[in-house]
Amino acid sequence: MNVEEKIISLISEQLPRSKKQLNELFESDAEILKKRNGFFLFSVDDFSKEDHFRTTDPHQLGKNLAVATLSDIFASGGTPQYFSHSIGLDPEKWDDSYLVELCRGVAEMLVETGAAFIGGDLGTSEEWHYNGIALGHSDKPLMRKKTAPGELIYMTGNCGTGNLEAALQLFNIENNVTTQFELRHKEARLIHEFATTCIDSSDGIVNALRTISLLNDTGFLIDRLNADPIASAFMAKLKLPEELLFLGECGEYELVFTVKPEDEENFLAEAKSRELYFAKIGTIQQEKKLLVSGSKIYDLSDFNIGGRDFSDPQEYISALTKYLKSHEHNSS
CATH class of the missing domain: 3.30.1330.10 (PurM-like, N-terminal domain)
Structure with missing residues (x-):
């Protein structure tokens, strides 16, 4: 906590x-x-x-x-x-x-x-x-509970828009990039029909998933960061790891939700018919590990770094970067 x-x-x-x-x-x-x-x-x-x-x-x-x-x-x-x-x-x-x-x-x-x-x-x-x-x-509220191992993790939009907005402000970078948080009312109607749990990414993706895991006594495996390409480019320019877009708690206000495997086909068919896009980013795991997999594997099971724990945002960024470095493993 x-x-x-x-x-x-x-x-x-x-x-x-x-x-x-x-x-x-x-x-x-x-x-x-x-x-x-x-x-x-x-x-x-x-x-x-x-x-x-x-x-x-x-x-x-x-x-x-x-x-x-x-x-x-x-x-x-x-x-x-x-x-x-x-x-x-x-x-x-x-x-x-x-x-x-x-x-x-x-x-x-x-x-x-x-x-x-x-x-x-x-x-x-x-x-x-x-x-x-x-x-x-x-008529039927969605909560952050009631997901189970094997369920699929989806999200609207891309990861990192909010952390990009924060980076542009913190580093005082002048540019024409517009970071518009998207209104997901159309997507929300379909999510309401199929999802077992849902949370917004106001505090960042990893904090959203960490909350779901703690409430449901599960873990997760993320095999796709689904990072915003513009945000990724800025992370590279600032020589910061792309995974900060996933860990940082300046969220993008997207919807992160879980779907039962047996409902996925109908969910995707309905999404296509409504011309809505969703990204599958991982699965809920029985083992209580919080894993992110790519070129490297990161075990975030003990992740507990909050921005309000630091008086200087730069110290927060440094702490996140050091945490990633100390928790990375080769995927091989």
Whole structure:
């Protein structure tokens, strides 16, 4: 359990919970509450400079913030219905035109999903922060539990977009690369029909899979990193291992999910008919090892490095790099 997980557990232990709540702590991306007709989904996320989103393009930032907020509803098998936010800003840095463009970006994503904005709050702050709240509905919620050995691990999109965004910001690299987090509402509908578990990659792919493994008392074998090609090229340029895109916790807000082998053929056929793309990246294993296989094999079974454990992001990157080096084995 890393520092963040310990803090969340400590806070949760002090507060009363509803008997109508379906999920226990860490069991789902959104909070799931039973209602008369189906389930109510609730999610809240806070974003600030520690997430390393670039802020030079307010319209792009607004879209990314909305996608990042809504992804928890999709990962829980739901449809977003309502959206709210609280914005903290320095008026001298974020003027009226900046705020308008930011909100236009948020609005584009809400219109795409059919969710309505129901109000929010505004405050001033020396450093920006954005608190996004999403409310949704599901007739059959998806959780992070109920997978089993032999099930197949799939994901939407590519690995590493969020870590690329962070690298561009941390290393102050000026370029025309746009890192847009994709709205996966169409994919989420199909995932809801076939998946046994689902989680978003808000904290990176390895942390998503590590959570699933811990909750289900299993391991995993990843035989395809499915890295974003632009992100891979930047890792090479920075002389950093590509696997950092998998380990880093600046996530890409894709959906990572498991499918039973006997359902794979129907799942892929339906995906093709809807013109949706999914990447198979590995399998759930009985043995409680967390393995990544490629030109080298990495055993991540004791991986427990969190970004909030470091005051300097460069130290975090260095720790991840050293961890990879000490845990690599030749595939032969």
